[in-house]
Amino acid sequence: LGHGSGGELTQRLLRDYIYPHFDNPWIAQGHDSATLPLTNEQLVFSTDSFVITPLFFPGGDIGELAIYGTVNDLAMSGARPRYLSCSLILEEGLSMQTLARVMSSMGKAAAASGVQLVTGDTKVVEKGKGDGLYINTAGIGSVEHGLSIGAHSILPGDLILISGDIGRHGMAVMAKRESLEFEGPLLSDCAPLHEPILALLDAEISVHCLRDLTRGGLATALVELAETGSQQFYVREDDIAICEPVLGACEMLGLDPLYVANEGRFVAFVPAQQAERALAVLAQFSVTANSRVIGAVADGRTPQVILQNSLGCERLLDRLAGEQLPRIC
Amino acid sequence: MNSNTAMTSERWHIAIGGLVQGVGFRPFVYRLAKTCNLSGWVLNDSHGVQIEVQGDRQQLRNFLHKLRKDKPPLARISSLTTESRPPCPETNFRILNSDGDTPPSATILPDLAPCPDCLREMFAPDNRRFRYPFTSCTQCGPRFSIAERLPYDRANTTMRDFPLCESCRIEYEDPQNRRFHAEPNACPTCGPQLQLCDANGRGVAVREDALKQARQAIEAGQIVALKSIGGFQLLVDASNSDAVLRLRARKRRPLKPFALLYPDVESVEQDCSVSDLEKGLLEAQERPIVLLAARGQARRHVAAAVAPDNPNLGVMLPSSPLHHLLIAGLQRPLVATSGNLSGEPICYDNGGAIERLGAIADLFLLHDRSIARPLDDSVVREMDGSPVVLRRARGYAPLPVELPVLPDTFSAGDLLAVGADLKNTAAISRGRAVYVTQHIGDLQNRVAREVFEQAVDDLAGFYRSEPAAVIADLHPAYVSSRWARQRDPQYLGAQHHVAHFFSCMAEHGYRGRALGICWDGTGWGADGIVRGGEFLCWDGREQVQRIAGLRTFPLPGGEGAIREPRRQAAGLLYAVMGERAFAGKFLLEQFSAGERHNLARMFERKINSPLCSSAGRLFDGVAALLGLANAVTFEGQAAMAVEFAAQQSATTRSYPFAINQHDSCRTLDWEPLVAALLQDGEQGVSVPDRARAFHNTLAQMMCAMAVRAGEENIFLSGGVFQNRVLTESAATLLRQEGFRVHCHCVVPPNDGGIALGQIYYARCMAAARTPAEEGSRQCV
Ligand SMILES: [Fe+3]
Ligand SMILES: [Mg+2]
Ligand SMILES: [Zn+2]
Ligand SMILES: [Zn+2]
Incomplete structure (x- = not known):
């Protein structure tokens, strides 16, 4: 790939590498902006940029991440993801083969998520000024429910559901990037989450809050929700599933899996009496097949997250300050 | 009324501060006044005890003399002032009720084991307290553990729920009785069961x-x-x-x-x-x-x-x-x-x-x-001929530590120090007194954090203190530091090892030039290096300078490494040999091929492998090299194993080490030590001899640095000085070189002493900024 001039080269790039993967009437218009047929609807709008080394990792790649990341952000409002924009920042020297692979997987991911990629942009930066490829996506979703989903809606007594085991994405990426070797397959959990969430809403579960467990992992997400919602959470360590390879990798690296990033996991806060039904709904989707209750919202006044171990010991979870720094003296 | 008495006598007002409440002080005063034929009164107030006595001048002098000399064994007088007052018509001596309205500054006593008199009663079949498990008197029994507020009166303790029976009330009200105003007084009829x-x-x-x-x-x-x-x-x-x-x-x-x-x-x-x-x-x-x-x-x-x-x-x-x-x-x-x-x-x-x-x-x-x-x-634990408190709680808390006189002492407001995160204690200072909480524990634990907050509230409540400033460790991830930031965004930061250094000086009442050797497991250094083998110099004024430290090595896995001493050993070997360490016997034996691959990547790519200069981690690494600990289940286990091995040897051998100078700071290099220790192993030298030689070498390292620093007074602090062999060999060696060595005694050398050090450091820095004051050199 050479330095883009906005002319012939860019045109060829779009025609040969991008359009083929996103076939829809809006992108086909080739205008600078897309006109969308949205009326009388409550919309949600979200954007995210994706910067990751390596671009390809076990269980996914930057293309899937870019689609699912924004799709999931929309889904966490209980919205149906509809339209996406995509901005590519390509580093001079990026192989066309790599670009083709990423675009192909973006196309598949968009199709799997039922979203239309309707507008986009491409820039090429000088060699050494980017890590091969950066992607920004923004997305619009439509809200078809009347709930107010968010930290402020969390109530004492709510149960906290998690959609599966944790730590896969962060460890898979790190293992690949740093050429670490662990026993057992270490695959990213990268996946779209809107279907199970829409199913929860369809089943009339009064979802109070949803949050995907991306950077900072489960612990950071819970701490943020507890603080924003001014609530106290109790979480049982033994109920948080972590697969063997993730455990082994975290042990070796001295990392706490509670703080490791995920790309296909979320927590849901639901009224206790609906929890079982919610689990039954989630069980129908492979991505959330292993959902379970990990804790509850307590009555306590101090906003904090309390992690109980099997002995009953209670550890307070906090945000990480930079790296995981030793405290033991 | 005998008007004659009033005309020939003098009247004195005596104010006493210190540990004078709940120790039988008032009945003692009552009896003494009677013996000396004096009239007047005695009263507990929030400052201590107030006395007015009236009578013959000679008897008044006698009274004052005996007041100091014969005071109850548990009492400690920290201040005593007398003033003359006009005599008034009065014939008897009375004990007046406490006055609860003025701000309390009297101290609550710690909990004390039963005294011989109470034990005798408990085991005397004809005594009404025979086999009664809640027997106590003014000379013994619970104090801090039942106190809810000051002044220390029954109504302000958890004994409030047990109204005294007639027999107990008579004891409680009789100034001649050992149980006069013994707040936890109880018997099988009226007390706890x-x-x-x-x-x-x-x-x-x-x-x-x-x-x-x-x-x-x-x-x-x-x-x-x-x-x-x-x-x-x-x-x-x-x-x-x-x-x-x-x-x-x-x-x-x-x-x-x-x-x-x-x-x-x-x-x-x-x-x-x-x-x-x-x-x-x-x-x-x-x-x-x-x-x-x-x-x-x-x-x-x-x-x-x-x-x-x-x-x-x-x-x-x-x-x-x-x-x-x-x-x-x-x-x-x-x-x-x-x-x-x-x-x-x-x-x-x-x-x-x-x-x-x-x-x-x-x-x-x-x-x-x-x-x-x-x-x-x-x-x-007894070390170097003195008792060293390793965990300070029942029996000691909440006795204050008295600071040396500093120019800002009374003008500056009270301070609150929140200590470190593990083995946490907090402290509040008021005037020269520093009240250190009991040992609290790990603040990441929910219950511990509640106890911490309660302990801080308690201290503030007891002494009606509203701290003007909060001091915390610099560690950004410490719960205590986050708590301090929330309470006071302007909180003062004190570096961990500086706080260790000042805690040791504080308990010795020392102020002046000094060298602090602060060796522990982990302390936050602003440069991102995990510190713990520090040599600090204080000029007695504003400047505390780090003059030397142990050579650094990586800790693969950060805090996780601490549970596996073999990782610290790997860090030592990698620091010395780089990739070649992986061809060595230790790594081949201690790690699987997969682990070695990952370890090498962690070192090379610096994945969660912070550098440390920690003596505690050096101990762990050496424990693993000596084959004494592969995985530990409690903190300090590996270091203890090295100490115990060293105890079994009397060798005076030591290993070489190097001192490197760069800029203003020196590095103590343990590389020759580790090399010799491994070589000894190949030559079949016993583990105890090698462990002892390791201790001897560390003592010599300290001594070599002390000689270069040239400060007469040396303070040893940090968790590593819970090690008796090391503390005693270092102290002995340093004394032989003519240094004055001071170890901890009242507060622990471990992080339990940090809160006291934080307060003293803040006070000294404030004092240094107050002009025209000569650094006083005093040490007890
Ligand atoms: Fe320490
Ligand atoms: Mg996002
Ligand atoms: Zn007694
Ligand atoms: Zn009684």
Whole structure:
């Protein structure tokens, strides 16, 4: 790939590498902006940029991440993801083969998520000024429910559901990037989450809050929700599933899996009496097949997250300050 | 009314500050005034004791002399002023009621073990307190553990719930009686009672029956949770190996040593060697756990599982009447370990204990006197000829530490220091007094954080203090620092090892130029390096400078590495040899091929492998190199193993080391040491000899740096100085070179002393900014 001039080269790039993967009437218009047929609807709008080394990792790649990341952000409002924009920042020297692979997987991911990629942009930066490829996506979703989903809606007594085991994405990426070797397959959990969430809403579960467990992992997400919602959470360590390879990798690296990033996991806060039904709904989707209750919202006044171990010991979870720094003296 | 008296006599007002409340001071004054034929009154107030006495001048002098000389044994007078007052018509001497309206500054006493008089009564069949487990008087009994507010009056203690019966009231009101205003005074008629419950909290027996069945349960190998002075203890027959192992399994505490409760010093001496100083510590009314060297015979009474691979035993004598009654019937050592879940503060209320310890204890020996705050058993070890408190709680807290006079002392407001995160204590300073909380524990634990907040509120409440500033450690991830930031965004930061240094100077009342050797496990250094082998110089004024430190090495896995000393060893070897370390015997033997691959990547790519200059981690690494510890289950285990090995050798050999200079800071390089230690191993030198030589070398490193620093006064602080072999060899060597060496005594060398150091550091820095003041050089 050479330095883009906005002319012939860019045109060829779009025609040969991008359009083929996103076939829809809006992108086909080739205008600078897309006109969308949205009326009388409550919309949600979200954007995210994706910067990751390596671009390809076990269980996914930057293309899937870019689609699912924004799709999931929309889904966490209980919205149906509809339209996406995509901005590519390509580093001079990026192989066309790599670009083709990423675009192909973006196309598949968009199709799997039922979203239309309707507008986009491409820039090429000088060699050494980017890590091969950066992607920004923004997305619009439509809200078809009347709930107010968010930290402020969390109530004492709510149960906290998690959609599966944790730590896969962060460890898979790190293992690949740093050429670490662990026993057992270490695959990213990268996946779209809107279907199970829409199913929860369809089943009339009064979802109070949803949050995907991306950077900072489960612990950071819970701490943020507890603080924003001014609530106290109790979480049982033994109920948080972590697969063997993730455990082994975290042990070796001295990392706490509670703080490791995920790309296909979320927590849901639901009224206790609906929890079982919610689990039954989630069980129908492979991505959330292993959902379970990990804790509850307590009555306590101090906003904090309390992690109980099997002995009953209670550890307070906090945000990480930079790296995981030793405290033991 | 005899107007004659008034005309010929003088009247003096005497104000006394210090530990003068709850120690029988007022009855003592009353009796003394009567003996000296004086009229007047005595009153407890928030500053201490106020006295007015009137009579013959010679008798007044006599009174004042005896007041100082014959004061009750527990009393400590820190200030005494007299003023003349006009005489008034008056014939008798009275004890007046306390005045609760002025801000309290009098100190609450710690909890004290039963005095000989009370013990005698408890074991006298004709006494009305025969076998009564809540016997106490002004010379003994609970204090801090029952105090809710100042002034220290019954209505302000948890004894409020027990109205005095007629007989007790007479004692309480009689100035001649040992129980005059003994706030916890009680008897079988009116006071607290025992109750025995099963693990579900169902009552099984009461009073004497409860005691008897608890004793039988212990004899039968069961685990009994006993409500002691400052919280619950888990008791089990120390000679019953199965019972001890069951306690270990239920507590999930595989190896960490358990403390023992012995009936008396004589039985302790059968199992341990006890110096005069240690005997004094065992019998002191503070009743700490004393670390003693076990004798071979100890195995007859103490199962190996009590303190596996440990040549020491932690021993205490009965600290309450209940302990006396229980152990008198058993006449054997008992395991008496803190009744808590691992990492939590000790349980101290009945409901909480049954809830949290229900899966551990078979029975609960309870009573209905509430404990106001959890107070763990304190731990003391004799080192370098002095007692060193390793955990400061029951028996010691909340006695203040008195700071040297500083120019800002009275103008500056009170300070609150929040300490470090593990072995946390907090402290509030008011004037020269620093009130340090009891040992609290790990602030990441929810219960510990609650106790921390309560302890801070307690101190502030007792002394009606509204701290003008908050001081915290610089560690950005410390819970305590985050808490400080929330409370006061302007909080002051004190570097960890600077706080260690100043804590040691504070307790010696020292102010002036000095060298601090601060060796511990982990302290935040602003450069991102995990510090812990520090040499600090203070100019007695504003400047504290880091003049040297141990050479750094990577800790693969960060805090996770600390549980695996082999990783620290790998870090040492990698720092020295780089990739070649992986071809060496140690790494080949200690790590699988997969682990070695990942370890190499972690070092190379610096993945969660912070550099450290920590002496504690160096100890861990050497423990692994000596084959003494591969994985540890409790903090300090590996370092202890090296110390215990060194104890078995008397070699005076040492290993080489190097001192490198760059800029203003020197590096103590352990590379030659590690090389020689490994070479010795190949040549078959014994592990104890190598461990001892390692200790000797560290002492020489300290000495070499001290010579270069050239400061006469040297303060040793940090958790590494809980190691007796190292502390004593370093102190001896330094003294031989003419230095004056000061170790910890009143507060622990570990992070339990950080809060005191934070306060003293802030005070000294504030004082240094006050002009025209000569640094006073005083040391006790
Ligand atoms: Fe420390
Ligand atoms: Mg996002
Ligand atoms: Zn007594
Ligand atoms: Zn009574």
